[in-house]
Amino acid sequence: MLGVLGGMGPMATVDFMAKVVRNTPACRDQDHIPMVVCSAANIPDRNAALRGEGADPLPAMAEALRRLEAAGATCIAIPCNTAHLWHAALQAGTPLPILHIAEAVTDALAARPGDTVGVLATTSTVTGGLYQERLARRGLSWRVPDPAGQAEVMQAIRLVKAGRAPEAAAILRGQAEALVAAGCHAVVMACTEIPVALAAVEGDLRARLVDATEALARACIQACASPTLADAA
């Protein structure tokens, strides 16, 4: 049974679950993947903690993981990119395999060596290098917004968390287009709030956007189909 360490943020978790359901070939309820989801909205702000301005989120994340274990989860997904800065710490504390969102994205990328990939993410995800090393290992170059653009991305992410996705969409669309204009062949929406805001984007930009939430959802469906990670429940 897939365990989802969620609530970071709550709507991003809902978006992730919708993408698991939508990407599962199913004719009836019973064809779907059983999931247990902890939407632990109480987990302290990850970015504030990394700026040294807030409580450590690890204890609350570990507690949510305990709840998922108690409920019978057999593998774990975390639909929050920034939270993956604690991936190793969380993995060290549980025998359950925790899928990695940036691995799911780089595995799924249809990019050729030499291509440049843009990364729209929280400042913590960018500073922590969550994507850059993995892209470089695949022979890809990467680009992130300049400091003023990065500040706008952070503002947009906060707007989604406050239920103001349409305002966030205008900002994020501009930043994504700027990365494309600067030569990016693809732009990873590497914060799970971003695809919530950009759900309605179509046309040329849509074709270049890579949805980390969707990549993680597909990786989970594949993991749950594998006999080593799936259970009968």
Place this chain on the structure above:
Amino acid sequence: MLGVLGGMGPMATVDFMAKVVRNTPACRDQDHIPMVVCSAANIPDRNAALRGEGADPLPAMAEALRRLEAAGATCIAIPCNTAHLWHAALQAGTPLPILHIAEAVTDALAARPGDTVGVLATTSTVTGGLYQERLARRGLSWRVPDPAGQAEVMQAIRLVKAGRAPEAAAILRGQAEALVAAGCHAVVMACTEIPVALAAVEGDLRARLVDATEALARACIQACASPTLADAA
């Protein structure tokens, strides 16, 4: 912490969670209600069981409830109307209060005594009288589709579960309009697949549609704000 006995169907559970998030006044993740959700897609078909054609779903529902208890839930919601035919049996097996979707709907109805309320639901929900008694207690009349219309509603519900919501929408829209034409002041979407299909309906019909999923979501937010049901986590 709100526990959600879900997976009946999986997309209806996602829709319910989205409505909990959207109806919660929040500026940041931490303002949201912590939830633990068991999307137990493996629960046997409720309608088939009630027709005597399938396995009893109660053991699998009870098992999902155990998982929610183990994960720390303090009150329970079930975003499936038909499953409420087992509400008393489930409630007898847990100390946690289980909110009732039909109570949430009738509590929220802005209808006046003498009004007629249409009920679009599974055949099991209709036959089980889940809504009729509660509407009658409020002095309201009720109406359901004729047998041919009811068969179409069931077909539409199966289409949503198979990921074919747009096809379902055309059928359900027709049945809802027929109930309005027959004198219904309001029409309850009393199966959680129905608002998934009719999400895009606007105008006159939208004003008459009552969303049972949304009513349950609002009742949960209220319950979790109450000091007797909410917990600190």
